[in-house]
Amino acid sequence: MSEFNGLLQNLTSKENPIVHGAIFKCVNKNGNEMYSKISGYDSISLDARPLREDAVFKIASCTKLFTSIALLQCIDRGFIGLDESVTKILPELDGIKILTGKSGSAFSFEPSKTPITPRHLLSHTSGMAYLFLDPLMIQWTKTPEGNVQMNCKDVSKSASVPLIFEPGSGWTYGNSLEWAGILVRRLHNNISLEDFMIENIWKKVGLAAPFPTFALSDHPDYAARLMQAVERTPDGGLKPWAFAIGDHSVDHDGGSGLSLTTKDMMAVLTDLISDSPKLLKPDTISLMFTPQIEENSIAFSMLLKLRPAWEHVAGPVPDDHVNHGLGGLLVVKKFPELGQPKGILCWGGATNPVWFICKEKGVAGFFATQSSPFAESQVKDLVNAWRKDFWAQFNGA
Numbered sequence: 001m002s003e004f005n006g007l008l009q010n011l012t013s014k015e016n017p018i019v020h021g022a023i024f025k026c027v028n029k030n031g032n033e034m035y036s037k038i039s040g041y042d043s044i045s046l047d048a049r050p051l052r053e054d055a056v057f058k059i060a061s062c063t064k065l066f067t068s069i070a071l072l073q074c075i076d077r078g079f080i081g082l083d084e085s086v087t088k089i090l091p092e093l094d095g096i097k098i099l100t101g102k103s104g105s106a107f108s109f110e111p112s113k114t115p116i117t118p119r120h121l122l123s124h125t126s127g128m129a130y131l132f133l134d135p136l137m138i139q140w141t142k143t144p145e146g147n148v149q150m151n152c153k154d155v156s157k158s159a160s161v162p163l164i165f166e167p168g169s170g171w172t173y174g175n176s177l178e179w180a181g182i183l184v185r186r187l188h189n190n191i192s193l194e195d196f197m198i199e200n201i202w203k204k205v206g207l208a209a210p211f212p213t214f215a216l217s218d219h220p221d222y223a224a225r226l227m228q229a230v231e232r233t234p235d236g237g238l239k240p241w242a243f244a245i246g247d248h249s250v251d252h253d254g255g256s257g258l259s260l261t262t263k264d265m266m267a268v269l270t271d272l273i274s275d276s277p278k279l280l281k282p283d284t285i286s287l288m289f290t291p292q293i294e295e296n297s298i299a300f301s302m303l304l305k306l307r308p309a310w311e312h313v314a315g316p317v318p319d320d321h322v323n324h325g326l327g328g329l330l331v332v333k334k335f336p337e338l339g340q341p342k343g344i345l346c347w348g349g350a351t352n353p354v355w356f357i358c359k360e361k362g363v364a365g366f367f368a369t370q371s372s373p374f375a376e377s378q379v380k381d382l383v384n385a386w387r388k389d390f391w392a393q394f395n396g397a
Contacts, residue, residue: 004389005037011382012040018378020044020230020238021051022369024386025262026394029273029362033266035390043228044238056216056225057368058246058259060349064177066197066212066268067254068122068327069279071180072288073200075118076281079187085115089186090179092160098127099136099162107140114167121176121183122326123292125299127163128174133306134164155251156182171299171324173306181254193252204278205267212260214252222259223247229351229370232378241372243351256349262368265355269364272357289345289359291323291330312375313348313356315340315387328357338384339391350374354383365390 011018021040028034041048042055075082080089087094093116097109112127120126131137131146140146140162159175159182181193188196194214202211216223231241246259271277272285280288293299303310304319314322314331315338323330331344346356352371357364367383 002389004385007382007385008037008039011378014041014048017041017044017238019369019371019382020048021055021227022367022382023051023053023055023262024365024367024390025266026363026365026390027266027270027273029270029275031270031274034363035365035393037386044230044240045228051227052225054225054261054263055227055368056222056259056261057227057353057370058216058229058243058351059265059353059368060243060245060256060351062265062347062349062353062355063254063256063258064347065327065355066201066258067177067181067184067193068288069201069268070184070193070196070254071118071122072280072284072326074184074187076284080118080183082119082287083117085117086121086179086183087115089183090116092156093179097162098166099140099164102136102139107136107143109162112163112166114169116167116179118180118183119292119326120167121180123171123324124173124176125168125171125292126174126176126179127165127167127170127172128159128161128176128179129164129172130174131161133173137161137164155253159255169298171293171302173309175255178253178255181252184254193254201268201279202264205271207264207267212258212264214246214257214259215249216247216259218249225261226259227370229372231372232376238371243370243372245350262366265366265368266364269355269357269366273359273362273364285359288326288328289330289343290325291332292325293323295320295323308375309348312352312380312383313346313354314344315384338387339395340387341391348375352376352379361394363394 024037026035040051095111101108116126131141159178198211210222213219229241229243230238245256271279310329317335321333328345328347334342343360344358348354354367
């Protein structure tokens with residue numbers, strides 16, 4: 001038994017699980033499966049069943065990849081330019097206010113001057129921050145207006161929050177891809193984001209129903225295969241955890257709402273590394289791998305502050321190894337400790353899944369589980385062990 005297989009077996013034991021179940025997949029540009037491991041169970045209940053290949057996962061912010069593809073398709077088709085203002089389609093963002101400070105109980109704002117563009121949305125340089133990531137925004141959520149935003153089910157309203165910097169002048173993780181999803185919808189007569197993806201993503205890569213969904217309760221056949229999520233307890237054990245996002249019939253959140261299978265994910269990743277992609281023009285895919293953040297800039301320093309999140313998807317790489325592309329984090333230098341090459345586009349989600357694409361090497365991979373908290377050491381160590389195991393095999397070690 002290999003070192004990784006032994007580790008995986010120990011971590012996913014039914015009697016004392018550290019990670020209750022996981023699937024690992026890697027493919028090459030021809031769609032051939034190069035690496036496949038599945039271990040553990042679909043829940044932590046006494047009647048838990050071995051995890052199956054067709055298990056469904058709530059992928060949280062991995063959704064952003066598919067929303068990025070959808071917006072890039074709109075650009076490929078001439079509906080909007082990469083550097084064109086989005087305000088004709090999204091008037092809510094015209095002159096959107098920037099939260100600049102607080103004095104006593106009063107918050108101060110100023111209007112933004114730079115129009116937000118698709119490039120800003122795809123690279124997280126729009127100025128939109130998730131409410132829980134910025135100290136001033138956290139305080140703003142306690143106001144009546146902020147509280148409404150926190151609890152609204154309408155994505156265009158819940159994502160209508162102040163900016164924290166002028167568009168293009170910084171980097172922060174936030175609602176950019178939520179707005180990208182709204183933009184795609186409005187460019188297509190307000191079609192639902194799920195229906196857009198069915199016709200323009202899932203069918204394009206040869207998938208058939210049931211398709212990935214934003215509303216599990218509307219698809220009982222899909223929901224029945226959902227892996228139970230778990231949460232780490234203070235004593236290191238696991239307890240059932242209800243991850244709320246991923247079952248939203250009212251509206252579809254392009255930043256975090258999809259549920260899918262590993263087969264669904266791998267079909268798309270395969271297309272992005274293919275020599276003949278169906279989803280996007282080859283030049284557009286190359287743009288996804290182009291660094292968007294100037295080194296040593298304010299934006300770059302802001303990106304580095306999110307290391308606790310991006311280290312889970314990139315590996316424990318040095319600061320100068322990362323940047324951001326159009327649709328994900330970029331690892332721009334090779335990392336010998338894991339055998340990992342340069343030129344990797346990657347991201348993950350709150351339930352701890354991780355995807356990566358290496359266009360230069362013609363390979364892509366996906367790790368799927370359902371657990372909290374995000375990027376906890378037990379899961380992060382497992383993901384890094386997977387990386388090391390896969391790249392060792394790929395490199396012929």
